[in-house]
Amino acid sequence: LLRTDRIPHIWCPGCGIGTAFSSCLVAMQASGIDLTKTVMVSGIGCSGRGAGYIKLDSYHTTHGRAIPFATGMKLANPELNVVVFSGDGDLFAIGGNHFIHAARRNVDITVVCVNNLNYGMTGGQAAATTPCMAKTPTTPLGNPETPFNLPLLAYASGASYVARWTILHTRDLTKSIEEALTRRGFSFIEVLAPCPTGYGRRNKEKPLDSLKIYQERTITKNGAHPAEITLDYNRGITLGKFIDTERPTFLDTYDKTCRLSFPGASE
Ligand code: SF4
Numbered sequence: 001l002l003r004t005d006r007i008p009h010i011w012c013p014g015c016g017i018g019t020a021f022s023s024c025l026v027a028m029q030a031s032g033i034d035l036t037k038t039v040m041v042s043g044i045g046c047s048g049r050g051a052g053y054i055k056l057d058s059y060h061t062t063h064g065r066a067i068p069f070a071t072g073m074k075l076a077n078p079e080l081n082v083v084v085f086s087g088d089g090d091l092f093a094i095g096g097n098h099f100i101h102a103a104r105r106n107v108d109i110t111v112v113c114v115n116n117l118n119y120g121m122t123g124g125q126a127a128a129t130t131p132c133m134a135k136t137p138t139t140p141l142g143n144p145e146t147p148f149n150l151p152l153l154a155y156a157s158g159a160s161y162v163a164r165w166t167i168l169h170t171r172d173l174t175k176s177i178e179e180a181l182t183r184r185g186f187s188f189i190e191v192l193a194p195c196p197t198g199y200g201r202r203n204k205e206k207p208l209d210s211l212k213i214y215q216e217r218t219i220t221k222n223g224a225h226p227a228e229i230t231l232d233y234n235r236g237i238t239l240g241k242f243i244d245t246e247r248p249t250f251l252d253t254y255d256k257t258c259r260l261s262f263p264g265a266s267e
Contacts, residue, residue, distance in 0.1 A: 010049055016193025016210075019167040020114045021050050023191075024085055027177035038081040041070040043090035046121045046195075047114040050085040064094030067102045070109045078251055081110075081181065088115040088129040092148055096128065103157035103186045105250040110180045110187045115150060116195035124195070131233045149231040150190045151242050156226075160185030162243040164229075166192040166214035169239060176241055185249050192237070213237070 011017050028038065040058040042051035043066035051058035061069045070082045084091075091099055091113050102109065118136060119125040125138040129150070133142040154162045161180045165173040173191060180187035194210035213233060221228055222240040229238045 009053060011046060012197040014194065014196040015046070015120075016116065016167040016191070016195070017047050017050070017114050019170060020047075020112070020173070020191040020193055021053065021085065023167075023170050023174040024050075024083070024112055024177055025054065027174045027181060028083070030174070031178045031181040033081045033181050037079055038083065039073060040083045040085055041066045041073070042084070043086040043095060044121075045087040045090045045119070046116075047085065047087035048090055064090055064096075064098065066090060067095060067098040067109070067111065070111075071098075071102055071107050074107060074109055075251065075254075078108075082108075083181070084109060084111040086111075086113060087120070088113055088117070088150070089119045089127045092150065092153075093128045096148075100153065100157040103154055103159040103188065106158060106160060106185045106247060108184050108186070108249045108251065110177070110189075112177060112189050112191065113150065114191050114193050116193050117147070118195055120195040120197065124197075147231070149229065151188070151229050152226055154188040155229075155243055158186070158247075159188045159243060160245055160247060161187035161189075161241075163188075163241040164190040164192070164237075164239050166218060166239065167194070168211060168214045169218075169220075172220070172239070179241075179244070183244070183246075185247065 038056055040051050040054050040056055042048040042060050044063035051060045066084045066086045070084045073080055074082045115129050117129050119127050124136050126136045126143045129147045130143045132146050135142055151162050151164045161183050163176040176189050180189055192214060218237045218239050220239045224238055224240055224242055229242060230236050
């Protein structure tokens with residue numbers, strides 16, 4: 001129902017984005033939210049093309065700016081369900097600052113991040129999520145940096161709903177997105193996904209290498225304490241729903257403070 005007829009799509013064979021996107025669309029339909037009042041916002045990159053494949057009002061925005069664009073839409077029209085679907089490079093490198101502040105403010109939007117551990121579209125360069133020591137075109141001897149552990153970042157920034165799954169866990173992933181869509185507040189779901197083209201140019205990664213890691217080195221711990229949310233590609237990656245809580249959204253507190261102080265505003 002939600003898919004467009006824009007075939008062929010741009011994603012490479014073996015890419016995980018299609019599976020993540022499909023879970024997102026199934027969740028949107030299953031959640032019962034009013035799709036006539038739902039918009040999807042994407043940034044730049046392979047995952048950022050998602051907005052082009054959905055039969056809804058959708059916006060393919062500039063690099064790193066999906067979250068501020070989505071925030072503006074939600075504040076201008078609080079009745080909208082606003083879904084951000086984008087990649088790790090877009091949301092956590094150039095867009096990282098927007099992410100932490102939207103989570104801190106508890107802006108009522110749902111953010112789904114496909115994390116393929118690199119800048120896939122531009123050739124597999126190292127990103128803020130690339131594993132330490134991974135060889136990429138920009139780190140030919142190995143990446144000296146430590147990657148973000150995204151659920152921990154969301155957790156510490158104040159998100160109301162936080163989960164991490166892989167594209168091998170589509171039922172859990174779909175359920176999480178569905179739950180997030182019906183919650184108030186800032187929701188974040190990370191989806192680990194293979195990028196056999198970008199990352200593989202230098203690292204010779206095959207799609208199955210990632211899939212093997214997701215199969216053998218992941219452990220599900222719903223409600224895990226932050227110290228238990230590990231991200232070690234050799235030893236273990238924690239999956240699950242980590243946070244599901246309620247606190248006032250940005251619009252709740254804004255209405256009680258700023259709106260009443262405008263000249264002419266009335267209670
Ligand atoms: Fe997917 Fe990587 Fe190809 Fe982009 S470059 S479409 S992330 S496989």
